[in-house]
Amino acid sequence: MKTDSSTTYEWIKQLQTCGYRVTAARQTIVELLVSSTHALSPIEIYDLGRKEYPALGLVTVYRTLERLDELGLIQRVHMPDGCHRYLRATQGHQHLLLCTCCGQVEMFEGDDLSKLTQRVEDTTGYHIQDHWLQLFGLCPRCTSQSRQ
């Protein structure tokens, strides 16, 4: 089982391997993303990050998110309001399930959209490159709370 700190170390090492420098700002941001159970907005990362490293700038948060996204270490979550949040990427093809109440994010895999994709290609003549699939619902905790 991978601990958060070993993952943090690996991410930093990957940044280094790609020629990026290791900085306090990046370490702070990486630690937050590695250990968070829900998708973080840039502002959240900024606010949480400054508790650890008060000099952190919001712009650096955006720039670091860009790098980590390039390296495939995090993934973007599209929120209904159009803003973005970011989440540790997992290995393999996965999709997201968001709690509409508390924001908790769960991943799931095993969608097989190939039949659907094939049929849509045949019907429309499009050449399909990518897909977005996100599910929305209530997490177990919010479900039981709303039932009262």
Next chain:
Amino acid sequence: MKTDSSTTYEWIKQLQTCGYRVTAARQTIVELLVSSTHALSPIEIYDLGRKEYPALGLVTVYRTLERLDELGLIQRVHMPDGCHRYLRATQGHQHLLLCTCCGQVEMFEGDDLSKLTQRVEDTTGYHIQDHWLQLFGLCPRCTSQSRQ
């Protein structure tokens, strides 16, 4: 076959039925949305609309889109950059297929995500309420152009 103008009339009538007033701004915006083959951004609607009706304000575009969305006459398209576009809603449950090159939007139906949804509910304990599914690809025209 429904003509654009009869659809425009119906939308206006629906607004009226719901107690909204019929105005030049709303007629202009409705006409554009009814006849467009691709998803329009608020700014596009504003720019196109002012050709018809120069006094049109961008705020009114936003407000009218809100109304039409409430009535289920249009649907929101989530773009990769986080901005929104709007498109005539179709009857029944449909999804979008966007050309990543020219922005053309195609609708398709017949996704059956119920098995997937059920499995994810069983696995995660979430109570799933909704889903987003969008496909991205190249439309036939853009496919042939990019092949040269």
Next chain:
DNA sequence: CCTCATAATGAAAATGATTTTCATTATGGT
């Protein structure tokens, strides 16, 4: 048709997220 309450509008300002600019600082190869 005329009146009038008020829904709707557009201009301007405010907001909030994200990006750009730029002078300063910190990293890491030498």
Next chain:
DNA sequence: ACCATAATGAAAATCATTTTCATTATGAGG
């Protein structure tokens, strides 16, 4: 230690969207 330059943070700019507010236009009722 030195130094080229990658990275940073502050401030300003940009862009989409929302709020505020004074003015205008709609449509119900007379």
